[in-house]
Amino acid sequence: MSYAIFRGEGIIKTLQELSQKGSHNERAKEKYKSNPNIRVEDSKNNIEIIKCNKYVDKFYEMTREYQKEHYDRMKNMRADRKKSFHDMVNDSKSVVADEMIFTSDKDFFKNMSKEELMNWANETMNFVYEDLGYTKEQILHTIIHMDEKVPHLHCVVVPLVKKFDKRTGTIKYTISKRSYVKSDIHLCELQDKYHERLTKKGFKLERGEKHTGVKHLSMGQFKNVARYYDRQAYKSKKKIEEQYWKIKGSLQKSKKKALTDKVIIDGEIYHILLDFLDMYSEEIQNMVTSKAFVESLNEFTCDYRKLEKQYRNSLIDINYLEDENGKLHEDKTNLLNFINHLLLILKEFFREILLSNDKKKKEKTIDILKECYDNDLYNSTDLKEISKDTDTEIEVNDFINKESLEKDYDIFK
Secondary structure (H helix, E strand, O other), X not given: OEEEEEEEXXXXXXXXXXXXXHHHHOOOOHHXXXXXXXXXXXXHXXXXXXXXXXXXXXXXXXXXXXXXXXXXXXXXXXXXXXOOHHHHHOOOOOOOEEEEEEEOOHHHHOOOOHHHHHHXXXXXXXXXXXXXXXXXXXXXXXXXXXXXXOOEEEEEEOOEEEEEEOOOOEEEEEEOHHHOOOOHHHHHHHHHHHHHHHHHOOOOEEEOOXXXXXXXXXXXXXXXXXXXXXXXXXXXXXXXXXXXXHHHHHHHHOOOOOXXXXXXXXXXXXXXXXXXXXXXXXXXXXXXXXXXXXXXXXHHHHHHHHHHHHXXXXXXXXXXXXXXXXXXXXXXXHHHHHHHHHHHHHHHHHHHHHOOOOHHHHHHHHHHHHHHHHOOOOOHHHHHHHHOOOOOHHHHHHHHHHXXXXXXXXXXX
16 A cells, blocks of 8 residues: 655755755756656656746745835844845745655556546645645745656745734744644644545545654765675676676687587587676676665665754754743743742731721731732741731731641641
8 A cells, every 4th residue: 555645855944955946846957867866858747736937036026025024124223233135034044945745656656647646736735725724825836756766746835924023013024834834743743634635535545654763874874885885786897897808708719610600619618608697697686686775775864864854953943942941941030039029028018007007908918918828928937027016916926827737737647
């Protein structure tokens, strides 16, 4: 059974990265003709669903209102803090665009008609609009690549949104992937929805395994393995060449030739040829196996780069959360200091009431003091200081003694 695959390719952080992504998806550069993973002769079969001539040009078209807002804001900025829109979006903290890939395996696409392929693609785009929440105006480019190992759909989006800025108290434009894919858990939920959507439309697909914990080779490990098999292939090539020249030399020395279509060779050369064919067959088989193994390794390590990106993004998130936690801790400390200062002032206020002749206010104040004591805002010393030399002093002391006995009882109970 084939799987429904939807994954994020990682956020695009600069306009240069965006341009490079466009060159790859549009096959715009000569270098893609030499890419072994791309069958150039099939590139003509790639299907553009939402067209885009140049990624950066279209990005600027899509963000006109954002640019206008930015330049209006820059008018009131100090000269040393002013930034062009280009510099602002290239800032390391900014997001320029996001790319998603949708695919399955070879068996799913095998013998699929163009009409069936387009039904799959259209349902995938319905998922982008209805489940992810993007609008068509936010889609930079959508293309189905038919010239690689397995057909797959690239969808590049500019998650431009208006959000409330707490710092300025205004609603501002920003580019925010997290407005659509909020976390890894949310991504997992979206992958469930994508699978459900396709199966409801009759596509025979399974949900990929969640949180498999599969270990991936590091890039260093992969390169070491690849170098090993490169060396093995080189050795095999050398062995075949050596045998080839040995046979050719022996044949040239042999003078036994018939006048017919058949060539007569002596027994020694015959056995050399047999040994060569056996060795050639074995070495070629090893080379094919090695190539297949390296290709498999390459597929496995593709995910490693994504995991590395996710790890780096997680570190950024952790640092951000640590900063936020530090700020919250600081805010909490400041708040506690303020409350303690306020309670200190209130002590004098409460004492003034207890020294007055207003019976109702005194009764209410006693209730408040008891509540403060129960909630650890005031301790017994505080209450004694407030009630000292007032006609409520005995009542307050009785309350403190009673509460103290109950606490002792609770400890030993």
